[in-house]
Amino acid sequence: MSEPSFASVPRSMSRARLWVAALLALLPTMGWAEMKLNLPEPVSPLTREVFDLHMMTTWVGVWIMVIVILLVGYTLWKFRKSTGAVADQEFHKGFFGTWSWLVVPVLVLGLDLTIADRANSTFDQVENIGDAEVTVKVTGSQWKWTYEYMEHDYSFISNLKSKEEAGEYDYLRTVDNPLVLPVNTRVRFLHTAADVLHAWWVPEIAVKKDSIPGYINETWTIIEKEGMYRGQCAENCGVGHAYMPIEVKAVSRAEFDQWIGERVAEKQAAAELAASNKVWSQDELMAEGEGLYNTYCAACHQANGAGLPPAFxxxxxxxxxxxxxxxxxxxxxxxxxxxxxxxxxxxxxxLQLAAIITYERNAWGNDTGDAVQPADVKAAR
Ligand code: HEC
Ligand SMILES: [Cu+2]
Structure with a gap:
């Protein structure tokens, strides 16, 4: 693939025009509908602390900027050459010249320590994992998230939704299976990775910590409001880095308990079936495989099997x-x-793999007539 580079731009195009062109190229891709100037609204005690800290330091910065600009502006105006201003050779001997060397650094240090103190208590909160009612192990892998509810021994994969399913606007922001969590409940996340570094980041509900293979990081949250919260993998993890968005669906405690109960029962039934050594017909495998293919493979290879060449x-x-x-x-x-x-x-x-493979071999005019059995997959592992 040849990428356009600055070297290939004709000489006649000035640098200023290049910048304007680059900005214009960005415009249509930005989400204007949701464009906000500030960070997303926090919905948990910890992220609210982080948000407040951010606001405080921002305002300190803004006020310092205003004071310095006013001071410099006033000085430039008041002591301009055209009014005959002459540099004060005795400045350092006056009261301000003598004491400002001491007073200004003391003020700045005081301000620094005020921020440091607030930041320190926020950091204490970050590490205050506590006893959680729900523990979710979040495993990043190239390029999807696996969620495991430790108390229920239930896990599932969360995958990018294809462009067709998600729609133009929500593509790369939505997944097939969002992480479901109860509100007003202390939740603990265990972060790890199966291959390279990833980072699970949903700014409204939790701070960001790296997912590292062979290592467990912890974060926590108490989500205060029902709703859908979105995030991204926040650690460049390879060519599919942009294809692993995060969605967290926060529901009432009762809804959560019902949901997890149903999922666990479904999983047990599926495990019994897969272990039953049954020989499957092509039709059964096809029926099972289509849904699985659309869930796990269609994001890249497309629902119609045409892929997105040359990438997929x-x-x-x-x-x-x-x-x-x-x-x-x-x-x-x-x-x-x-x-x-x-x-x-x-x-x-x-069984799932046999079904997907059989589906691929018979869908979209591939018509091989093959029925790959779970036993074939088992033998090939
Ligand atoms: C993140 C994108 C992505 C997903 C999701 C994905 N694939 Fe692929 N797949 C690829 C790429 C890229 C290749 C080409 C690899 C290469 O360079 O040979 C490929 C190649 C293949 C091939 C070989 C095709 C050929 O003609 O060589 C098969 C078969 C395949 N994928 C099946 C699947 C199945 C089944 C799933 C779902 C369980 C799946 N893929 C999910 C990206 C993806
Ligand atoms: Cu990642």
């Missing part, structure tokens, strides 16, 4: 998908290192 290859008519079964199973289970094609072996069970 088409699966409709692909040589691998229409002939070589072992290679097909291998790339889905193990991924392809160094590309955006992730390994799905750890995220999905044998």
């Amino acid at each position: 290859p088409a699966l409709a008519g692909s040589a691998m998908v229409t002939s070589d079964i072992p290679a097909h199973i291998d790339i889905v289970v193990n991924g392809k290192a160094g590309t955006a094609m992730a390994a799905w072996g750890a995220q999905l069970d044998d």
Whole structure:
């Protein structure tokens, strides 16, 4: 891919015109509808503290700026040369000249310590994890989030919604399965990663800490208002970094309890089915595979299998998908290192993988007639 560079810009185009062109190019991509000047409104005690600290330091900065500008402006005006002003050679001997060296630094230090004291108590709050009622382990991987409710032994993957599903405006902001959390409940997050550094960041509800492979970081929140809160991976984690948005759906405690109860029951039923050694018909696999494909694969390969070449290859008519079964199973289970094609072996069970692969081999005119069984996937792991 050749990127346009400054070197390739014709000489005749001045630097100023380049800047104007760059700004104009940015305009349509900015979300004007939601453009706000300040940080998002906090909805938890800790993020409110962070927000207040930010406001306080901002106002200190604003007032210092105003005072300095007024002082410099007044001085330039009052002692301008045209009125015959002459530099004061005895300034350092006067009262202000003598004492300002002491008084000004003392004032500045006092201000610094005032900010430091507030910042210190905020940091104490950041580390005040406490006993939580709900603990969620958040694992970042290239390029999706896995949420595990530790008290319920229930986990799921949260994936980018395709452009078709999300719509033009919400694309890259919405996911298929948001993290669901109860309001007015102390929640503890355990952050880790499966491959490289990521960072789970939802500014309204929690502070940001890196997700590091083999290491656990903790953050906490008490969400005070029901609603949908959004965030992004905040640590550059590779070519798919922009494809792992975060959504947190905050609901009432009763709604949360019901939701988690249903999910756990569903999961148990699915596990029993996958372990049952049943031989599946092509139709059954296709029916199961379509939904899974649309959930996990369509963001890149598209619902119609056409992909988004050259970044994401088409699966409709692909040589691998229409002939070589072992290679097909291998790339889905193990991924392809160094590309955006992730390994799905750890995220999905044998039945789910067999269903997706069978779907790919028979959808969009691929019509191979193959029915890849869970046992085939198991053997290839
Ligand atoms: C984040 C984007 C992304 C997602 C999500 C994704 N893939 Fe891929 N996939 C790719 C890329 C990129 C390649 C090309 C890798 C390469 O360079 O060979 C690829 C290649 C493939 C290939 C090989 C195609 C060929 O003709 O060589 C298959 C099969 C495949 N993906 C299946 C899947 C399945 C099944 C899923 C869902 C479980 C999935 N992919 C999810 C990005 C993605
Ligand atoms: Cu990331």
